[in-house]
Amino acid sequence: MKILLASSEVHPYSKTGGLADAAGALGKSLAEAGHRVGIVTPLYRGIREKFPALRREDWHFDLPLGSKRASAELWALEPAKGLTVYFIHKPEYFDRAGIYGENGADHPDNGERFIFFSKCVVNLARYLPWQPEVVNVSDWQTGLVPALVLHQSRTEGWGNRPRVCLTIHNLAYQGYFPRSVYALTNLPPEYFIAEGAEHFGKLNCLKAGIAFADMITTVSPRYAREITTQEYGEGLDGLLRKRQGQGRLTGILNGVDYDEWKTTGNPHLPASFSVGDLAGKAAVKSALQRELGLPANPTCPLFGTITRLAEQKGMDIELGALEEMLNADLQFALLGSGSADYEREFRKLARRFPARVAVRHAYDHSLAHRIEAACDFYLMPSRFEPCGLNQMYSLRYGTIPIVRRTGGLDDSVVDVADNAAEATGIKFSTYSGPALAKGIRKALAIYGDKSLVEHYQLNGMRADFSWGRIVGEYLKAYSRR
Secondary structure, eight states: OEEEEEOSOOTTTOOSSHHHHHHHHHHHHHHHTTOEEEEEEEOOTTHHHHOTTOEEEEEEEEEEETTEEEEEEEEEEEEETTEEEEEEEOHHHHOSSSSSEETTEEOTTHHHHHHHHHHHHHHHHHHOTTOOSEEEEETGGGTTHHHHHHHHHHHSOOTTOOEEEEEESOTTOOOEEOGGGGGGGTOOGGGSSTTTTEETTEEEHHHHHHHHOSEEEESSHHHHHHTTSTTTSTTOHHHHHHHHHTTOEEEOOOOBOTTTSOSSSOTTOSSOOBTTBOHHHHHHHHHHHHHHTOOOOTTSOEEEEEEEESGGGTHHHHHHHHHHHTTSSOEEEEEEEEOHHHHHHHHHHHHHOTTTEEEEOSOOHHHHHHHHHHOSEEEEOOSOOSSOSHHHHHHHTTOEEEEESSHHHHHHOOOTTTOGGGOOSEEEOSOSHHHHHHHHHHHHHHHTOHHHHHHHHHHHHHOOOBHHHHHHHHHHHHHOO
16 A cells, blocks of 8 residues: 655654544555555654755655645655655744743744644645555644545545545644634635534634544544544544544554663663663662662662653643652652643652652653663553553653553553452542552552563563554555445
């Protein structure tokens, strides 16, 4: 199959979260399975310097953008057989310090930037010599692609157009803009309706994608069910129930790139370990404790969190649970940034418990590997979680996750109540600090039994979340008629 993926961020070229990991790994895995794959993404600041093999293509975008026209260059890289990554080079839009914003504020022209990006995706889908059969777009930044493809096929003679699949990584971010921004799409009013791109008088880019895509996937089966409810539907549950009733909504659990997240031969880790020999994990733990300024105590259970500091991620109940539990014999390491209020509260904890709490407010990919591999337990108490990847990274690294039963967390972690023989982690249901604290107390009880710890660890390390297994599910979605 010939497949064009479009994403506003793609690892290893750009990243703010799991979207980048998923887009990069899916593209690579589809190509490894023998398919012709292209990935389209913006050329952000710093990419050309990090990837000098990038080349400029003989391709010039000159596209309508409301009452004006906008131009861009196309650059490309071929990182693997059958895989081409296409970069949209328009410095006015993409050569900025932050992908979506700076200093805690969104770029004011994000609507214009990503409408233009979406038009470039459609232009490539229509005119690439290898003629993609499917275009898989992700989230609101490319949410207008289905409508643009549909309109060009209806009015401009685009015969045998590709099918368009929309993947929702997080329904909470919808690309909501004033009605005036809709003019930049150059689409007629028939698409700006309550059953389409219009939402309470404004443009909703993700809603447009849901309305006009041929197929919609989410990043876990449970999340696909959750978003059709009022509690998790973010105001779009009615439309999602409609698409579900049409057989156009399905959930596919994200995977892990095990070439990146590996316990042996990993350049980010000071020691290797495996299912057959866990000794190196203790060495990684000791090294991280020293790196973070914590006492290098091998018998003290180490808990970790790597996250965006936001309410969605359960930071309010995590702070409450830590307040309750930090008088116990445990250590906690946090890597993450986001809300200034949450950053301040975690720094306060570190000052109050300097021998128990270490906090780093930064993006540090290498340190993330070490925290995942060194910790005994990983805290992920999300209010909602479309998929989550860190719990799957933890499992591969023999770190036992403590998660709330929601979205992909419930789909990927096995609690003793689910299946004692295959247990990989600890789950709780109620969204509260005391419920999470109870999960931490369960962890401490497990930690007191070395054979039980190894039971959880080995089950987790043997779990298979490889993208190669998941590719077939995407191909089924792409082929659904």
